Amino acid sequence: MKELINQYKNGLLEDVIPFWSRYSLDKVHGGYLTSLDRKGNVFDTDKYAWPIGRQIWTYSKLYNEVEKKPEWLAIAQSGAEFLVENGMDEDGKFYFSFDQQGNSLKKPSNIYSDCFAALGFSQYYKASRNAKYRTLAREVYDRIEKRWSNPKHIFNKETGIRPMMGMGKLMLDANMALEMEGVLDNDTIISLKSNSIRKLLTHHYDEKVELFFENVAPDGSHPDTVDGRLIVPGHAVESMWMIMDLAAQTNDIKTIQKATDITIKMLSYSWDDQFGGIYYFMDWKNKPMQWKLDWDQKLWWVHNEALIALLKAFHHTRRADVWSWFKKVHTYTWKYFPDPEFGEWYGYLNRRGEVLLDLKGSFKGCYHLPRSLYECWKTLEKIAHDNDKS
Amino acid sequence: MKELINQYKNGLLEDVIPFWSRYSLDKVHGGYLTSLDRKGNVFDTDKYAWPIGRQIWTYSKLYNEVEKKPEWLAIAQSGAEFLVENGMDEDGKFYFSFDQQGNSLKKPSNIYSDCFAALGFSQYYKASRNAKYRTLAREVYDRIEKRWSNPKHIFNKETGIRPMMGMGKLMLDANMALEMEGVLDNDTIISLKSNSIRKLLTHHYDEKVELFFENVAPDGSHPDTVDGRLIVPGHAVESMWMIMDLAAQTNDIKTIQKATDITIKMLSYSWDDQFGGIYYFMDWKNKPMQWKLDWDQKLWWVHNEALIALLKAFHHTRRADVWSWFKKVHTYTWKYFPDPEFGEWYGYLNRRGEVLLDLKGSFKGCYHLPRSLYECWKTLEKIAHDNDKS
The missing domain is CATH 1.50.10.10 (Glycosyltransferase)
Known part of the structure; x- marks a missing residue:
């Protein structure tokens, strides 16, 4: 059991997170470069709202739950600031993608960008205790709720005769x-x-x-x-x-x-x-x-x-x-x-x-894998704890 | 060489076209059911503008170039009439998809639907000599030209900073x-x-x-x-x-x-x-x-x-x-x-x-394969003819 716990814990802390900390940071323009090839080289410099919101979440979560590492908080901050500066159109809807400098490439046609921003800001607020991000997370959430009846707004191609x-x-x-x-x-x-x-x-x-x-x-x-x-x-x-x-x-x-x-x-x-x-x-x-x-x-x-x-x-x-x-x-x-x-x-x-x-990056990003390693590690610890009790 | 010619010719006339003539016709609502499984069974009754326009083209082309079979003309006619009745929105733009009855499911977001309709109507005009389809083909073409600067019109998600x-x-x-x-x-x-x-x-x-x-x-x-x-x-x-x-x-x-x-x-x-x-x-x-x-x-x-x-x-x-x-x-x-x-x-x-x-159908439709068999058959005949001369 201990071996299993360590497999997930070490996978997270000694393999996956060091990879992203080492290769994905854009130290010039802020935010993350998520198009990483097998070795971690950036093969494309465009940025995408989904993986940015998700990576903010991952690093904030680790800071909140695993260890108060200033490095992790700084990485989360870089993504959060990139999204605040470049992420939203004039109505507060999140763009889908950006060039490296943050100029928007694809218009807001996908409300999941907003959802991952809300989750990222929310977890980052808990890490930074910066109330600005609590307000932002709430505002993004409110806009999501208003938009859910037609989340793709003008980009909705359905005629509506077969609602699903x-x-x-x-x-x-x-x-x-x-x-x-x-x-x-x-x-x-x-x-x-x-x-x-x-x-x-x-x-x-x-x-x-x-x-x-x-x-x-x-x-x-x-x-x-x-x-x-x-x-x-x-x-x-x-x-x-x-x-x-x-x-x-x-x-x-x-x-x-x-x-x-x-x-x-x-x-x-x-x-x-x-x-x-x-x-x-x-x-x-x-x-x-x-x-x-x-x-x-x-x-x-x-x-x-x-x-x-x-x-x-x-x-x-x-x-x-x-x-x-x-x-x-x-x-x-x-x-x-x-x-x-x-x-x-x-x-x-x-x-x-x-x-x-x-590839290691692209839309894959820094999210499902570290979240899974973290959740499995922590749940295995609980299971081991229950085993010890019985 | 003769064997090769027959391989393409028979593939077209004894395999592919009989398959589509047998399985794809909607004798109740007109047009074609193109979602055909391995055996030719219809596995989905939705209809799509691309494969309809393309199948009109294929049957009209065969009628014009191979043999004046009334069956082929009737099949082309059924698709052409379906598109005339159900295909276009109030601006003459072609919908992307329809239910079996012809009610539109997806709005016109893709100008290739219009291109294949123009090609289908044009070839069908040559088969039917019905001037209505010549006029229609021209009108569809004119609208395509007007729309090319922004073919996806409101559905264009690009912000425009990186034109391609x-x-x-x-x-x-x-x-x-x-x-x-x-x-x-x-x-x-x-x-x-x-x-x-x-x-x-x-x-x-x-x-x-x-x-x-x-x-x-x-x-x-x-x-x-x-x-x-x-x-x-x-x-x-x-x-x-x-x-x-x-x-x-x-x-x-x-x-x-x-x-x-x-x-x-x-x-x-x-x-x-x-x-x-x-x-x-x-x-x-x-x-x-x-x-x-x-x-x-x-x-x-x-x-x-x-x-x-x-x-x-x-x-x-x-x-x-x-x-x-x-x-x-x-x-x-x-x-x-x-x-x-x-x-x-x-x-x-x-x-x-x-x-x-x-599957045999879906977006695959009745187009690339019969067109290829036809073009290869005819080109091989020309090559054989040149061989005989030399």
Whole structure:
């Protein structure tokens, strides 16, 4: 057990974080250069709002939870200041991308940029205690809420005759409910929490077919369309561990059990029995993936999120089947993703587990992997602690 | 040689066209159901403007050039009438997609829908001699020209600080110059022709690095960005055979030689020496493909277009290296893409040449493959004719 704990802890503190601290900082223009190749060289200098907001979050979180290292706070600060200076258009919407100097390249067409900025600012406020970032995080959150009815605003290409509800907003609600206590008011937190748990577990998870759907019709039904049949196993398990964390706040073991069941069902459904690993996209009726040419690839974040969900589920339930699933995903993940030669992990493997893209950065950024290593490390410590007690 | 001619001719007339005639017709609502699985079953009933415009073109072309089969004309008519009834918004812009009944699902955000409608209407006018479609084709063309400065209109997400010119517009210009004689006036045809040849050969092909670039800056330079470094071998060879056809109209052998050189250089550059086949996307500086997770896949259309370019190049130049490249691409293509069990061809193979998606339709549609079989058949006949003379 101690070895397992150290594997995650050292992976975080001796491999992944040093890689990003060493290679991703733009000491001239601020913010982060996230297009890093296998060795950490910057292969492209454009900057993207998603990975910047996420990296602010990661370094702030480490500062808040692991160690008060001034270096980590300074790295978080650099990203936060870059986003404040360059991130928003005149309405406070976050651009999608920037050149190295911070000039905006792509207009705000994607509200997730705003969500990751809110999460980054919120965690950075807790690290810096600079009230400006608390205000900013709140303001960004308020604008997100106002925009959710049509998050792509003018860029929405749908005519509206077939409305669908994605799970993304609900997962972000769960994430913000976990992260933004002390920043948002309590009523907001409570409503984000109850609404996201309820809809994720009852609308997006279908008890009858025992699958978690990425998109559902407003009445919860599954139109027999490409979007309506789409299964994204990584999103399913990512949202399940957030639900477990929220439910644990009130010792709601019934909800934790349900999220555990869904995690196991989704992993059984999406595991590649031939080559191992979790598929990226699937179709409920096993119809051809019309648009997703990358459906059979094995992505780092899917496996990172599955590991978190499995360990949290085991911590709460002590179910043997959950532990054996953890061992299975753990073994696959550590066999195929890490790059012992140049550090950090590969992000994109083909179905066979061979490296498809050997980059370390790009949209991959500094987020899912360090978050997973951190959450697994801490959850394994709790499991070990419980073992000692019994 | 006769065997080779029959391979392409029979592939077209005894395999591919019967498959689409049998499975893709919507006899209730008109138009085509292009989401066909391996066996030809409709797995999704949504309709898309691109493949409808393209299938109108294919059946009209066969009617005009191969045989005056009433069945082919009726199939073309069904698609043309569907697009006239349902295809356009109040400004005459083509929607991207529709439900089976023809209600629009996605707004006009992509001007290529309009281009394929113009090409389809134009060829269908020549088949039906119904002047309404000549007028329509002209009107659609006029609107395309007006929109080209900002083809995505409100859906354009670029802030404009880094303008880039794609090759797509120029290839479509070349295509329309070849296809729309008798529909557009002569001055327009001449200007489309000279402009597209010049820019494709001098802006997008870079003599110094000997590569054809998908996007260039307005001054023809190559910004060191993801877009600026992008190489799409399939588009390069597709545009080269169109240039050969245009140049052949005036016996411009110098231009044909140059297009031949570019074809061979691009195939040498993009051939997968390990597993065979032509890569889908590449990066000029061999940097990681940040967004294109499908970069190493082998797509049917890339190989279809390469075969056309190689045969036309050989027909005009009789170069031995061109013929040996044709044999190489021909052998790979016929080994991996056709599905002898259920007919038609697979569209999407992984790097190893294994079937990634076993569908026959989707955006694949009834276009690149029948066009390639037709063009190769006819060009091989010309080559055989020249052989007989010598």
